Amino acid sequence: MGGTVRLRYEAIDGQVRPGFNESDDLFSVRTTVFGEYDAGPVRFGAELYDSRAYRADRGTPLGTGEVNTLELVQAYLLLEGGLGPAGAASVQAGRFTLNLGSRRLIAADDYRNTTNGYTGVKLDVAPSKRLGATLFAVLPQARLPDDLPSLLDNEPGLDRESFDTRLWGGFLRLGGLLPDLLIEPYYVGFDERDSAGRPTRDRKLHNVAVRIVRDPAAGRFDVEAEGIRQFGHVRASLAPAANRLDVSASFVHLEAGYSFGGAWKPRLSLEYDRASGDGPGAKFGRFDTLYGMRRADFAPAGLYAATGRTNISSPGLRLEATAGKATDGFLAYRALWAAERRDAFSNSGVRDPSGASGSFAGHQIDARVRTWIVPKLLRGEINAVWLGKGRLLRDAPNAPASGDTIYVAISTQAHF
Template sequence: MKRYCQIALAFAISAFPISSIQAEELSTPSGKSWVIQQRAQQIGQAGTSAADKEPVKSAEGNFKWAIKPGHQPAEPPPPRPAMNTDREYDWWEQSATKAEAVPKPTSYHRRSNSYATNPDTDPPRYVRRLSDIGIEAFKHITWLDIGFEFRTRYEMRHNDIRRVEGGFDNPFFLRSRAYLGIREIIDPFRGAVEFQDSRVYNNRFPTTDQEYNPYDLIQAYGELYFKNALGEDDRKQNRPLRFRVGRMAYETLDRRFIARNEWRNTTNTFEGFRLNLGREANDWEIDMFGMQPVKRLQTEFDRRNDHLWFFGAIGHWRKWSDIITLQPYYMGQLQTADPNGRTATNQLAREIHMPSLRGYGKIGNWLDYDINFSYQFGTNGAQQHDAYGYTTEVGRNFNYAWKPRLSAFYGYATGDRNPNDNVNNRFDRFFGFARPWSADHYVIYENIKAPKIRFDLQPTQKLGLEAGYSWFWLASSTDRLFDSFDGNISVVRDPGFNRDRTGRSGDYVGSAVELRLRYQLTSRINTTFGYTHFTAGEFVKNRIAAHPDDIVQRSGNTDFFYVEVLMSAF
């Protein structure tokens, strides 16, 4: 890893003495014209989601329709919000631009309207080209990407069921990021480094790598980028080839299997390679990767997990994207047993294969949908692995001033049906995000049945309101509820209180009401207020009652409140 970092840092530093020669001119219309075209298309679609209407900051720092720098030089990417606390819903919108007789944009890409499923950009959304930060002296330096971001969050948790102890916990989380990348000027060679510092204060419980990871690199890579290697698509857009190697933090698909985990205070990252054929704007694209996850070490520099390989190939078919975008994909894990592994799973030799298919789009202007199915097979130690999971969401945006949206979601993932047989049925979420399965992090994509309804409003351009109600059942009453009661992720112990192998504790976990308010103070500062009340079901109540000497006796109901501030330098 040190060699990767040295190469990437030298690569970035060596670019500074190079003169700021303009990169080759874009073959498509200007950024301004392209954005007007994009906006025109959005205006022409009745009932378009707020997720499709995204402003970015101008070079002067004002919030208006402007091009946000992206990684594709031939055509600007869709406009992105300057900041989006945890990327779960893009609710920013600006006033309409007159769109008579404006041509339709050429990009095949359409964003999903489903909640929290649009991955972060590459480079991340807080990054800007140096030419776009509003300083006259830098206006011609288009080859350098730069970004600084700081986030702080206060949480109040009462009787958190992830702990065997009840009472209050009031931690403060701090996360700082900095990004530096170069592109175009010495093509085909490009590269980037991204630094992150994650800390927690006033935490009542022992810290884990979920909260604390100071002074480390989450990205340090070099790449070869060939702009016209694969010719053009039917809309005359170039189809590039990109090969990237080093340390990478990114997310793709609907973020359920590969995610940066923006809510969490620390970030998923990997070391290995990634090969892309085509790009987001094209009618088809293929993304292939082979990586080892990086272990977040709290007292030394992070290093990769030499016992685990994560690999796969993702296809994107966008030819019919006005109706449906299809994403067939395959992912796999190959793990050798680690006798020093922190969890029982780490200590097993495992091989898991997962073919999958996702489809999302719109049924006219009436409904939008997002459906995904994944099947897993392989070996889990001495056991066979046989599991599956699926998610489906349908929603509708109503054409009223406050832009209301109503949606319904259902997610299912198998759990281990029989703890005494030779088959493991527990679905593996790989490296996906936990939110928004449950805002308080009680539920993830394993052993779960989770229906949810959501209602969203955007009263003003700067204010967003969200409300949701969820119900949770275990798919198998004989399997666990993830990390509840000092389970899976505890650094102290895993007492096994989160599983009843007999199934007698029942399968109903509980329900939760989730509320969130977001307000944009300035173009560079976003605030979020959230509250969740969880009402315990029979499973949680029975697990508490079953261990009176170990788990602090309580009803199982919990409260979670937080305030978050996200600031960006540009």
């Protein structure tokens, strides 16, 4: 048995996203309780999430990423066993969370106040330390309620999964083919259709990808390269009679770093991310990150949530350091462009359909410090972001008439 209670206060000035308060603040509380019973080769687990938000109003960007009250996100059976002389295999069935590969398509987001849950089955097979595979077929849980009045009141409601939304695929892990490199080819499929009271764009997406990784270690260079090709089809809007568009989208992440020795273990890295946007052609080109994480690559969710894995071209520089076992932090800079100038920039919602405002969105500086106030019991965290708005975020027709963006979040998390 175990659990956590996280309290977080966040504030923003110069909101990037149109239609919301220029200045805002939010207080959120997240409580989790996890239990697992070990019955030999079989384990039974369950986890309750209670995510609430306060101080919000109708101008706050509040959604199911912030509020999901009293939800049994996990309730599973896990069967584990050996495979050959040195291998292992497991099958998990029921409700559970997923973190697969780089977590850029499927993740249990931890910075966000709520998480992603799935219902289905997952198979893990590892014949050796160098070879492994994961296969899964799940129904993503739709967090409910999702209307603004209910979210403002933190009303409870049972999340729902159905065959109207499906997610499936497989990851293969190949180690040892090249020195110190992990090669991970994978496929992720996604399919949705309208259900009662929930119109969709009928997304049917296939993602074919490969990732190559050399993990960081003191005194050496590390690399990560990942490419995703996304295709399928999607409706042009939520209207039932909307045209069906073929999808042709892509994502690339490139990263090279060096880890120094010493007590602080600093690591300096160069990174580049490009996720396609939707241009004027007949095909739909905006990359869909599905259930992927945001914080590790781009910036915080919550009140900020302006940058993410869609219609973005962004080189960056990152410095990470660790002060003993208790404290770690990073400082990151990114230059921001829209990959397609006529589409909405990333997750901001700011768009110039004519393209006359250009593609440069600005400069982003992002920092985080975490420390164990009481080891293994109480952890504090500070996140801060400054976004110096570029021409696109200043001059686009729907760009908010505000200055540069400042976002700060302070949190404490207790473990029991």
